[in-house]
Amino acid sequence: MYVAVKGGEAAIDAAHDWLAEERRGDPAIPEVTPDQIAEQLGLAVDRVMAEASLYDRDLAALALKQAQGDVIEAVFLLRAYRTTLPRFGASMPVDTAAMRIDRRISATFKDLPGGQVLGPTYDYTHRLLDFALAADGEAPEAPTAEPLDPAMPRVLDLLADEGLMERETPPADESGPVPDLTREPLTYPAGRPLRLQGLARGDEGFVLSLGYSTQRGYGRNHPFAGEIRQGAVSVEVDVPELGFAVDIGDLVVTECQSVNQFKGDAERPAQFTRGYGLVFGRGERKAMAMALVDRALRAEELGEAIQGPAQDEEFVLSHADNVEASGFVQHLKLPHYVDFQAELQLVRALRAARRDENREAAE
Amino acid sequence: MSGTEGYNFAYLDEQTKRMIRRAILKAVAVPGYQVPFASREMPLPYGWGTGGIQVTASVLGADDTLKVIDQGADDTTNAVSIRRFFARTAGVATTTRTAEATVIQTRHRVPETPLTGDQILVYQVPIPEPLRWLEPREAETRALHALGDYGVMQVELYEDIAIHGKIKRSYDYPVEVADRYMMSPSPIPKFDNPKLSDCPALQLFGAGREKRIYAIPPHTPVRSLDFEDHPFDIDHPGTPCALCGDTESFLDEIVTDDKGGRMFVCSDTDHCAERQAEAGHDA
Numbered sequence: 001m002y003v004a005v006k007g008g009e010a011a012i013d014a015a016h017d018w019l020a021e022e023r024r025g026d027p028a029i030p031e032v033t034p035d036q037i038a039e040q041l042g043l044a045v046d047r048v049m050a051e052a053s054l055y056d057r058d059l060a061a062l063a064l065k066q067a068q069g070d071v072i073e074a075v076f077l078l079r080a081y082r083t084t085l086p087r088f089g090a091s092m093p094v095d096t097a098a099m100r101i102d103r104r105i106s107a108t109f110k111d112l113p114g115g116q117v118l119g120p121t122y123d124y125t126h127r128l129l130d131f132a133l134a135a136d137g138e139a140p141e142a143p144t145a146e147p148l149d150p151a152m153p154r155v156l157d158l159l160a161d162e163g164l165m166e167r168e169t170p171p172a173d174e175s176g177p178v179p180d181l182t183r184e185p186l187t188y189p190a191g192r193p194l195r196l197q198g199l200a201r202g203d204e205g206f207v208l209s210l211g212y213s214t215q216r217g218y219g220r221n222h223p224f225a226g227e228i229r230q231g232a233v234s235v236e237v238d239v240p241e242l243g244f245a246v247d248i249g250d251l252v253v254t255e256c257q258s259v260n261q262f263k264g265d266a267e268r269p270a271q272f273t274r275g276y277g278l279v280f281g282r283g284e285r286k287a288m289a290m291a292l293v294d295r296a297l298r299a300e301e302l303g304e305a306i307q308g309p310a311q312d313e314e315f316v317l318s319h320a321d322n323v324e325a326s327g328f329v330q331h332l333k334l335p336h337y338v339d340f341q342a343e344l345q346l347v348r349a350l351r352a353a354r355r356d357e358n359r360e361a362a363e
Numbered sequence: 364m365s366g367t368e369g370y371n372f373a374y375l376d377e378q379t380k381r382m383i384r385r386a387i388l389k390a391v392a393v394p395g396y397q398v399p400f401a402s403r404e405m406p407l408p409y410g411w412g413t414g415g416i417q418v419t420a421s422v423l424g425a426d427d428t429l430k431v432i433d434q435g436a437d438d439t440t441n442a443v444s445i446r447r448f449f450a451r452t453a454g455v456a457t458t459t460r461t462a463e464a465t466v467i468q469t470r471h472r473v474p475e476t477p478l479t480g481d482q483i484l485v486y487q488v489p490i491p492e493p494l495r496w497l498e499p500r501e502a503e504t505r506a507l508h509a510l511g512d513y514g515v516m517q518v519e520l521y522e523d524i525a526i527h528g529k530i531k532r533s534y535d536y537p538v539e540v541a542d543r544y545m546m547s548p549s550p551i552p553k554f555d556n557p558k559l560s561d562c563p564a565l566q567l568f569g570a571g572r573e574k575r576i577y578a579i580p581p582h583t584p585v586r587s588l589d590f591e592d593h594p595f596d597i598d599h600p601g602t603p604c605a606l607c608g609d610t611e612s613f614l615d616e617i618v619t620d621d622k623g624g625r626m627f628v629c630s631d632t633d634h635c636a637e638r639q640a641e642a643g644h645d646a
Contacts, residue, residue, distance in 0.1 A: 008443040079404040084376055185399035185574040188502045314500055324572045327409025331489070334411060334441050337615050338434045338471045338630055342533035342552040344616065345598045350527060 023068050037061040046252075046281025047071055051322060052078035053182060053201045055251055055280050072203075076323045083182070090178045092236045092245050096255045096278070097154050099231040106155045107225040108259055114152035119230060121284075155227035156257045156274055165259070165272045188314050195297055195313060196290075200279055202320030204286045210310040211292035218308025219296045223275065226259035230282055254279055256287040260295050265303055273302065373420040373453040379403055383421040383576070387567060390578035395540030396508070397491050402574040412445055413571030415468045415487035422483055422567070423449065423466060428456045430464035435472035435613065435630035442470070461633050471534075473555040475612045475634035478564035480581060486549045488570035491577065493537040493547040513545050516588065524593055533598070539586045540579055553587065554597045554613045560585035604629045607638035 024031065038045055038061035048060040052075045060078055067073035103119025106112055118124075120142075159165035171193070181190075181197045190198070199207055214220060232252050236245040256277040264270035275295025277287035296310040309315050319325060371377065379401075386400035405413040423429065429449050433442040437459040445468060446457050458464050461476040470487040478484060494504045497515045507513070516537060523531045530536075536553035540546045548559055549568060559566065559579060566579040579585060589595035603610045605626045612634055614627040629635035 008438045008440040009447075012440060012443060012447075076404070076408070080406040083379075083404040084370060084374070086376065086378075182401075182403075184401045187399060188500075314502065318501075323404060324409045327411060327413070328489070328572055329410075330408060331410030334470075335434050335439050336471070336550075338552055338613070339534045339550050341614070341616055341630070342554065342598075345600060346531065346533040349598065350529075350531075353528060 023066070032065060034058060034061040034065055037064050043282060044069070044071060046283055047204060047286075048074045048078055050280040050283050050286065051075040051201055051203065052082060054078050054082040072322050072326050076326070079323055087183065089237065090180075091248075092238055094233040094235060094251070094253070096229065096233055096253070097152070097157070099152070099229055099233050099253075099255075100250075101148055101152055101229060101231040102252075103230040104152060104227070105225075105229075106227045108155060108227075112155060112158070114149045117148060152229075154229075154257065156259065159226070159259070159272060163271070166262070166274065168274075186317060188317075190313060190317055192294075192298070195317060196276065196278070196294060198317040198320055199277070199290045199293055202290075202316075203322035203325070204283070204289070206320050206322070206325075207293055208285060208289040210296075210316060211289035213308055214292050214296045214310045219299065219306070219311040221275075221292075221295050221299075221304070222261040223292055223295065224259040225288065226257045226274070228254070228256045228284060228287065230254045230284065252281055254282055254284050254287040256284070256291040258288075258291040258295055262302060273298070370452060372425070373423050373449065373455075374406070375403065375417065375420045379417075380421045383417055386576045387418065387421065387578065390567070390576050391565070391580050393544075394580055394583050395538075395544030395546040395577060397570075397575040397577045399574055400576050402571045405571065407444070407448065409572035410489060411441060412468070412470060412487040414569030414573075414576070415470070415485045415571075416445060416448070416569075417571060418485045418567050418569035418576060419449065419466060419468050420453075422485070423453055423455060425453070425455065427465045428458050428463055430458050430461060430467045430633075431469075432467065432472060432474070432631075432633075433470040434615070435474070435634075436632040438632065459633050460637075471550050471552075472613070472630060473551055473558040475609075475629070475631040476637075477558075478562055480563040482564040484562075484564050484566045486551075486566065486568045488547065488549045488568045488573075488575070490535075491547055491568065491570040491573050491575040493535075493545050508544060511543070516545060520588060521590070524590070530589070530593070536595075537588050539588060541583050541585075545588070546577060546579075546585075548585075552613055553595075554599070556585075556587045556595070557597070600627055602627045604635060604638075607635045607642065609635070609638055 038057045041064065044064055045057055045060045048063055048071060049055050049057065052060065059081065060074065063074035063077040066077055101117055103121060104114065104117040106116065156165050160167055179194050181194050186194060186198070230252070232250040234247050235249055235251055236247050238245045258275040260273045260275060262271055262273040273295065275291035277290030277294065279287045279290065293310050293316060296308070297313050297316060299306050299311040306312065382401055386398045390396065390398045402414065403417060405416055407413060407416060419429070429446065431437065431442045431446040433439040436442065449455055450457050461467065461474045465481060466483050466485065467474065468485040468487065473484070492501070492504050494507060494516060497519055498504050498507065507515070520530050523529065532553065534552045535547055535550040536556055538546050538548050538556060538559060548556060561582050561584060562579065563581050565581055568577045570576070587595040600614055602614070604612060604614055606628050609629060613630045615630045617626045617628060618624065619626055
């Protein structure tokens with residue numbers, strides 16, 4: 001005799017206990033601490049902070065530990081925490097021209113004021129597994145260079161001074177409220193500020209592939225990596241009671257500005273246009289991909305033919321969020337007995353109707 | 364989440380609840396219209412009921428009694444999980460009995476027991492836009508709603524009839540609310556559609572990932588789309604429930620063996636249990 005399935009509650013508890021056991025792994029192996037993750041898996045921590053839109057290394061490291069290193073799950077944990085935090089206000093725009101540089105490269109000029117600064121990059125490593133890392137060993141000490149030139153102008157500003165690069169058009173009302181897609185529903189057309197927010201927290205893999213698609217002809221826009229810079233910027237908040245801005249701390253960010261061709265049109269002479277990427281931490285791949293997609297999404301504004309998904313604002317912004325995507329794809333695991341039952345009845349009825357028709361035709 | 368220290372009553376902070384309540388008020392004022400709202404990340408995944416959870420969190424008071432069902436049943440894992448979430452974050456009383464609940468959150472079913480004016484039914488909605496499969500662009504579908512231009516759906520339903528002899532939609536069957544907006548009733552079987560109309564309870568629909576809330580106020584006319592010569596009708600398997608004998612409730616099909624054995628039982632577990640208890644009492 002069938003008895004309606006019970007025991008979901010006990011099953012969930014048991015599953016959670018098993019999960020905790022799996023997370024810990026072999027108890028004979030020392031447990032990893034969030035400090036170790038924050039220090040030694042820093043790029044994973046950066047990615048979680050970027051896609052969760054919350055700059056907190058300790059919490060991101062904890063989320064990675066809790067998620068067993070599953071980055072999207074960790075992003076989800078951190079987002080669900082972030083969303084409960086009160087909002088006190090918006091900071092002043094961060095000044096990336098005043099960034100304390102760890103890395104700064106340009107692919108458009110061999111040398112430039114401030115010089116090329118390679119920084120701690122994987123770019124020119126040979127990807128050979130380093131078995132020494134599996135054994136205990138001290139990291140070699142990196143040499144210390146002379147302090148960098150404090151004047152490190154942005155490459156695109158140099159081009160703009162010559163009139164070759166479009167000027168960024170500031171918002172009509174700079175003192176107006178900054179739109180925030182985590183506090184207001186996204187409507188279309190979204191406009192560039194919200195597009196950039198969506199891309200900055202969008203899934204790195206998704207944004208990367210979209211950027212890549214523009215390089216392969218789906219919305220081509222001839223990019224150069226004008227400048228990539230990485231380092232700490234100050235965050236300042238204007239406190240009305242004081243009448244001046246107060247520095248409340250530093251963020252490490254990566255900025256990419258691409259230089260793209262623009263043929264010009266009836267109103268505008270030929271000049272270069274820009275794509276912009278800015279992400280928390282050392283997310284260089286993501287910042288570059290973001291700049292490509294930002295530029296691609298400006299197709300309509302620049303009167304370019306829209307031929308690829310990366311140029312389609314609604315397509316890009318509706319699908320870039322990995323917490324949304326992960327949830328909805330995986331909701332297919334939930335029971336659909338009722339809908340499937342309704343479908344079963346329908347298919348059976350349609351098949352029965354066809355059978356009757358065929359029988360009538362045969363008679 | 365092992366504890367709830369540091370979290371507000373029912374998880375969401377009060378500013379967020381106020382924002383959601385404003386969206387709900389607008390939704391009630393314009394029945395069937397999809398109100399955009401600033402949906403939050405919830406500690407449960409998108410697509411698993413975050414819209415419904417946010418609506419429930421915003422209407423729930425300390426003296427409410429909450430029931431949560433998925434597929435009509437209180438004991439499906441996701442219903443258990445959501446019920447626990449509110450038991451933990453709001454400390455409200457929970458029940459499996461439809462008649463005892465003041466707030467009922469549901470996925471994919473409307474309870475068989477008729478609802479009352481003292482109850483709120485909160486639906487979890489995956490895709491709030493009834494025109495989405497016909498027009499993927501939100502900017503376009505919002506314009507179609509504004510203009511009341513529902514021709515694409517009429518053509519779609521007509522084509523079903525022309526090709527298959529009947530409308531090929533067994534669930535998420537579109538409705539028209541208060542003679543104005545076309546609305547998705549969420550993926551409830553069309554069997555449940557008639558229960559939406561003139562319902563004494565307030566019906567709220569929350570779509571978290573898609574950031575939309577809409578509503579059917581009490582006693583609002585809701586019409587399932589149809590044609591004069593092809594009126595809306597509901598299917599029933601024609602067999603009674605094997606446990607309680609009901610011939611009028613929506614049934615789940617249970618596969619009992621690998622030789623084609625099947626049995627049909629009520630999808631609404633509370634309804635079925637009540638009927639079995641009554642039958643036991645009578646006997």
